[in-house]
Amino acid sequence: DIQMTQSPSSLSTSVGDRVTITCRASQSITTYLNWYQQKPGKAPQLLIFAASFLQSGVPSRFSGSGSGTDFTLTISDLQPEDFATYFCQQSHSTPLTFGQGTRLEVK
Amino acid sequence: QVHLQESGPGLVKPSETLSLTCAVSGVSVTTGGSYWTWIRQSPGKGLEWIGYIYLNGKVDYNPPLQSRATISLDTSKNQFSLSLTSVTAADTAIYYCARDRGITKIDFWGQGSLVTVSS
Secondary structure (H helix, E strand, O other): OOOEEEEOOEEEEOOOOOEEEEEEEOOOOOOOEEEEEEOOOOOOEEEEEOOOEEOOOOOOOEEEEEEOOEEEEEEOOOOHHHOOEEEEEEOOOOOOEEOOOEEEEEO | OOEEEEEOOOEEOOOOOEEEEEEEEOOOOOOOOEEEEEEEEEOOOEEEEEEEEOOOOOEEEOHHHOOOEEEEEEOOOOEEEEEEOOOOHHHOEEEEEEEEEOOOEEEEEOOOEEEEEOO
């Protein structure tokens, strides 16, 4: 199985900040990497697919980059509704696997 | 608009079978490129992919669950189902049904169904 490791596991941040979350795969997954946002009591929602493509309806302050084993999710100008948990997920091969999550908290 | 809704018992006894159904609306389960997926989430194991079924009946399961999980498709009702046998407390989780588009991105999720395994 491909292991996905996110860092940090939590981040204290403020509205207006620029936030970067990283995800590392245990082997190359080229650009088969997705990012999801999950709010308490809700299902995850797709933000970014194929490492850098913004899902329809997602604000442009969200962006993704990377290839191979190292990826980043960047949120520029953090908004109040962005305080949530973010997960990466590899779609290179089954079993599909997820990172452990990064929780954004209010500083 | 695509909508998925899980249904099934919220409490299952140890050693029994967990059964969940996902009703799909807004898209046919026979739509090409749609892989109908089950994922679960627990505090201890995070998000765990259980498996998927495709319109031609092809299934793929996560190896640790392969011997206990069965995913089936009911095209007449536009729904798909999960059966997980011999459950233990470790199977307590929120179970999500979802659509994986081309095994590239999971673009639609159900709201989730909490299943507790307890006597």
